[in-house]
Amino acid sequence: MVNANMVKNDIIWTPSQDVLENSALAKLARKWGLDPRDYEAMHRRSIADLGAFWGEMWDVLGVIGERGEVVFQPDPNAWMTGAKFFPDARVNMAENLLRQTGDAVVAIERDEAGHRAEITADALRARVAQAADGLRQAGVGPGDRVGVVLPNRFESLISLLAATSLGAVWTSCSPDFGTQAILDRIGQVRPKVVMAQARFRYGGRDHDISERLSEIAARMEGLEQLVMVGEHSVETAIPTPDFASYGDPAAPLTFTRVGFSDPVYVLYTSGTTGAPKAIVHRTGGVLIGMMKEHQMHCDMRPGDPVLWYANNAWMMYHWLVATMASGAVPILYDGAPIVKKAGELDGTPLWNAVAEEKLSHLGVSPKYLATLADMGYEPARDHDLSALRWLMSSGSPMAPHQYDWIVEKVTPSEGYASISGGTDLMGCFLIGAPTLPVRRGTLTAKPLGMAT
Known part of the structure; x- marks a missing residue:
C-alpha cells in the first residue's frame, strides 16, 4: 500500500489489514498484549528474558523434537x-x-x-530415504561429513535431507568452483562421501567438469565414495555409484535426533584474506532461528511458494530450503537470472517464475535489480505479479533510488525487506518486520530475540 505523499516522506509501503491481523508477528504481539505496530516493545520483551522467549518460540514455531526442561543456561564467566x-x-x-x-x-x-x-511430499520422502540408505551403507553416521558439488536442483536438496536425516554434516560447493577452490573448502572437513554432477548448463553454455572431479577425488583426503548424478567421464580409483540407484528404494525413512548444539552444516569464508576458513553451524540454532525469521519476520505462511536466487554454496540456499519447516514451498532455480537470447539480454527468467508459480516471496540481490534497471527492464509491464507479497534483497546495501524503482517498476503493493546477516551467523542481524512501514533507503528492524 503506497501513495505519492508517503514516498515524499520516505515511506514506500505500509502493512495491510491482513498483515496486521493475520501475520504470525501480529498474532504474537496480541498474545503479549501489545499493539502489532509497536515493534520496539516486542523487541524489548524478546530480549528481556531469553529463556522465556526462545522457549515460547519452540512451541509457537512448531519445532519437532524433544525440548528438554532447560531452555537457557547462562554462564556468568563467559556470557x-x-x-x-x-x-x-x-x-x-x-x-x-x-x-x-x-x-x-x-x-x-x-x-x-x-x-x-515438481515433487510431492511422499515422493521426496521416498527419495531421501533411498539416498540416506546409500549413505548409511557407506558408513555415514552422526557427525560424519557429506560434501556435494551440485547445481541447484532436487538432487542437492535430497542430498542435504539424506545426510542430515542421519545426523551427518552437509557441506557444499557450486559446480562452477575450480579444483583448488573445492579442495580448499570441502577438503578441509575430510568428507566420507561426495555427491557431484559433472555436466550442467549455466549462462547458455554446457559445462563438463569430469576432469576436475577426477582430480578432486584423487586429492581429497579420506574420501571413500564419489556419488555421481547423471552422465560423466570421471576416472577415479574409488567407487562412483550412480545417484539414481544409490541405496535401497524400499528403505524406510528414519531420523537420528542429535543434540541442539551438534553440527549440521559447514560453510566457508570467502578466502579473500587467505585460505577459506570453515564455519560450523549447529542444528538447533540454525533451525529455530530460520523458522523465526521465516514466520515472524517474512510473514511466510503454509503453502507459500518462495524463491531466493542462490547457488547451494551460499547460506541463502540453506535459508531457502529451511522454509519447508514452516510449510512453504521452495523454488529451486538453476542457472543465470539474466540470459542472452538472439544477442540480447533477457531479464525474464526469475519473473516468469514469479508469475507462473504465483510466488509470494522473491529474494534477489541489489546488483541484480540494478542490472534490470540499467537494461530498462520493467517486471510489472510483462508479468502478473499480483501474488507477490514480499520482495527481499541481501548481499550488499540497497541504494535509496532502488526503493523507488521497486515501487514504480515492480509493484507498489508488495512489502520490501533489505536484510543483513552473514555466513558466520547463518541468519540476520537486521531484517524485515511485516507490521512496520518500509522506509526508503533503510533496513527495517532488529530481529526478535537478538540484542543487536
Missing part, C-alpha cells in the same frame, strides 16, 4: 561463548523440513532453459 540454549534438546533438521506427507507439492525446480519439475 556469550559459554551460554547454552536447550542443552537437553534432541532435534533433527530433516525431520523438521520433511514434516509434510501426502501428495501435496513441497518443492519445485526450474532452470534458465525453461525446464520445470
Whole structure:
C-alpha cells in the first residue's frame, strides 16, 4: 500500500489489514498484549528474558523434537561463548523440513532453459530415504561429513535431507568452483562421501567438469565414495555409484535426533584474506532461528511458494530450503537470472517464475535489480505479479533510488525487506518486520530475540 505523499516522506509501503491481523508477528504481539505496530516493545520483551522467549518460540514455531526442561543456561564467566540454549534438546533438521506427507507439492525446480519439475511430499520422502540408505551403507553416521558439488536442483536438496536425516554434516560447493577452490573448502572437513554432477548448463553454455572431479577425488583426503548424478567421464580409483540407484528404494525413512548444539552444516569464508576458513553451524540454532525469521519476520505462511536466487554454496540456499519447516514451498532455480537470447539480454527468467508459480516471496540481490534497471527492464509491464507479497534483497546495501524503482517498476503493493546477516551467523542481524512501514533507503528492524 503506497501513495505519492508517503514516498515524499520516505515511506514506500505500509502493512495491510491482513498483515496486521493475520501475520504470525501480529498474532504474537496480541498474545503479549501489545499493539502489532509497536515493534520496539516486542523487541524489548524478546530480549528481556531469553529463556522465556526462545522457549515460547519452540512451541509457537512448531519445532519437532524433544525440548528438554532447560531452555537457557547462562554462564556468568563467559556470557556469550559459554551460554547454552536447550542443552537437553534432541532435534533433527530433516525431520523438521520433511514434516509434510501426502501428495501435496513441497518443492519445485526450474532452470534458465525453461525446464520445470515438481515433487510431492511422499515422493521426496521416498527419495531421501533411498539416498540416506546409500549413505548409511557407506558408513555415514552422526557427525560424519557429506560434501556435494551440485547445481541447484532436487538432487542437492535430497542430498542435504539424506545426510542430515542421519545426523551427518552437509557441506557444499557450486559446480562452477575450480579444483583448488573445492579442495580448499570441502577438503578441509575430510568428507566420507561426495555427491557431484559433472555436466550442467549455466549462462547458455554446457559445462563438463569430469576432469576436475577426477582430480578432486584423487586429492581429497579420506574420501571413500564419489556419488555421481547423471552422465560423466570421471576416472577415479574409488567407487562412483550412480545417484539414481544409490541405496535401497524400499528403505524406510528414519531420523537420528542429535543434540541442539551438534553440527549440521559447514560453510566457508570467502578466502579473500587467505585460505577459506570453515564455519560450523549447529542444528538447533540454525533451525529455530530460520523458522523465526521465516514466520515472524517474512510473514511466510503454509503453502507459500518462495524463491531466493542462490547457488547451494551460499547460506541463502540453506535459508531457502529451511522454509519447508514452516510449510512453504521452495523454488529451486538453476542457472543465470539474466540470459542472452538472439544477442540480447533477457531479464525474464526469475519473473516468469514469479508469475507462473504465483510466488509470494522473491529474494534477489541489489546488483541484480540494478542490472534490470540499467537494461530498462520493467517486471510489472510483462508479468502478473499480483501474488507477490514480499520482495527481499541481501548481499550488499540497497541504494535509496532502488526503493523507488521497486515501487514504480515492480509493484507498489508488495512489502520490501533489505536484510543483513552473514555466513558466520547463518541468519540476520537486521531484517524485515511485516507490521512496520518500509522506509526508503533503510533496513527495517532488529530481529526478535537478538540484542543487536
